[in-house]
Each structure stands twice: as structure tokens, then as C-alpha cells.
Amino acid sequence: MKIQLALDRLTREECYTILEQTESHIDWIEVGTGVIKEYGMAIVREIKEKYPYKTLVADMKTCDAGRHEALQAFEAGADITTVMAFSADQTIADVLEVARNNEKRVMIDLLGVTDSHRMADLEELGVDLVSLHFGKDMQKKEAMKLDMFSLVEERSGLEVAVAGGISLDSLPDIMHKSPSVVIVGSAVTKAKDKGKVVSTMRGVMDDYENNH
Numbered sequence: 001m002k003i004q005l006a007l008d009r010l011t012r013e014e015c016y017t018i019l020e021q022t023e024s025h026i027d028w029i030e031v032g033t034g035v036i037k038e039y040g041m042a043i044v045r046e047i048k049e050k051y052p053y054k055t056l057v058a059d060m061k062t063c064d065a066g067r068h069e070a071l072q073a074f075e076a077g078a079d080i081t082t083v084m085a086f087s088a089d090q091t092i093a094d095v096l097e098v099a100r101n102n103e104k105r106v107m108i109d110l111l112g113v114t115d116s117h118r119m120a121d122l123e124e125l126g127v128d129l130v131s132l133h134f135g136k137d138m139q140k141k142e143a144m145k146l147d148m149f150s151l152v153e154e155r156s157g158l159e160v161a162v163a164g165g166i167s168l169d170s171l172p173d174i175m176h177k178s179p180s181v182v183i184v185g186s187a188v189t190k191a192k193d194k195g196k197v198v199s200t201m202r203g204v205m206d207d208y209e210n211n212h
């Protein structure tokens with residue numbers, strides 16, 4: 001199981017400070033949508049230059065103009081770009097094609113998807129990486145429910161990431177669902193001792209994997 005650290009709703013300086021404190025415990029770095037909106041593709045480029053050995057996810061949340069936005073992300077150094085699952089099939093196909101041509105990957109954000117037919121469409125389009133996502137605003141009313149995982153059950157062709165308010169408390173239940181990537185944002189970025197929280201998460205995940 002990998003940890004993807006989501007750098008979201010942060011200043012440039014905060015992103016760098018947090019990366020210094022956490023980078024040895026994380027696998028993938030996500031440049032969050034809000035950070036990209038604030039600083040543009042420049043911050044994706046800068047972070048990749050500083051951490052070239054880390055997989056970099058640009059959380060573009062593309063929903064149209066797929067070819068253009070995928071090129072923007074990949075040319076800036078992203079290894080993975082994100083596209084919303086509700087986008088037109090053409091958008092998703094275009095982003096997948098750009099990714100293939102550049103030896104990069106696409107993560108499809110399943111925010112709002114409840115329909116297994118859409119999952120079948122995505123697989124048909126050639127999608128191989130998805131993120132189960134319980135959104136920031138949805139978290140204001142309730143916590144993520146594990147039944148979200150039913151969308152990806154019996155879809156062995158999909159690598160699954162999961163995001164949405166994951167904390168040290170909710171991590172054990174999530175691990176039982178064996179996602180490939182655990183995306184963690186504010187539980188780490190807003191913590192007082194960010195390094196400690198993320199290293200504890202890493203330890204909990206490693207222990208689980210060593211015992212299952």
C-alpha cells in the first residue's frame with residue numbers, strides 16, 4: 001500500500017515545509033487542485049524538479065479539454081494526472097491517449113459516481129487507476145462510508161486509490177479493503193507534528209501488510 005500525500009489548500013512555502021517533514025514516509029506526492037489553481041503548472045514543475053524520484057500526481061480534476069490539460073500536466077513533470085469520471089468518454093479517451101504516448105498514467109476521480117455501469121464504461125475505455133473519493137464538502141456532514149468500495153469490487157483490472165478525510169482513526173478499516181494507494185491530506189497537512197502522523201500511518205500500514 002502506498003501513501004499519496006495531498007498538498008491542498010496550502011501556500012507554496014507550506015508545501016515545501018511539509019514535504020521536508022514527510023517525504024521519507026510517502027510514496028506519491030499530490031499537487032492538489034487548489035494549489036495548482038493558485039500557482040499554476042509552475043508548482044508542479046518545481047516540485048518534480050525538487051523530488052524527481054517521487055511519483056508526482058497533478059490533481060488537475062480535468063472534466064473537458066482533456067488532451068490540452070493532460071499535456072499541461074505531463075509537460076510540467078507530472079507522472080499521473082487526474083480526470084473526473086463524469087467527463088465525456090471522449091475526454092477520458094483523449095487523456096488516456098496522451099498518457100500512453102508519454103508513458104504516463106491517468107487516475108480517474110470517482111467523486112459522485114454511484115453507478116456500476118459507469119465503472120464498466122471506464123474499464124472499457126482502458127482506465128486502470130481510479131480514486132474512490134469522498135469530497136471535502138461531503139465530509140462536513142458525515143464521514144466516508146466503506147460501502148464506497150463496492151464500486152470497485154470484482155474489478156480486478158483496476159488499481160484503487162482512496163481519499164476523503166482519512167486519518168489515523170479511519171485508516172485501519174480502510175486497510176481491510178486493501179486499496180493500492182491511500183490518499184491523505186489534512187490529517188497530515190493540518191497536524192501539529194506532520195512527520196510523526198505520517199510516519200505512524202506508514203508504520204500501521206506496514207504492520208498490516210506484514211501480517212496479511
Ligand SMILES: O=C(CO)[C@H](O)[C@H](O)COP(=O)(O)O
Pocket residue numbers: 006007008032033059134135136163164165166183184185186187
Ligand atoms: O482531492 C482532494 C479534495 O478534492 C483532497 O486532496 C483529498 O480529498 C485528500 O484530502 P483530505 O484527506 O483532506 O480529504
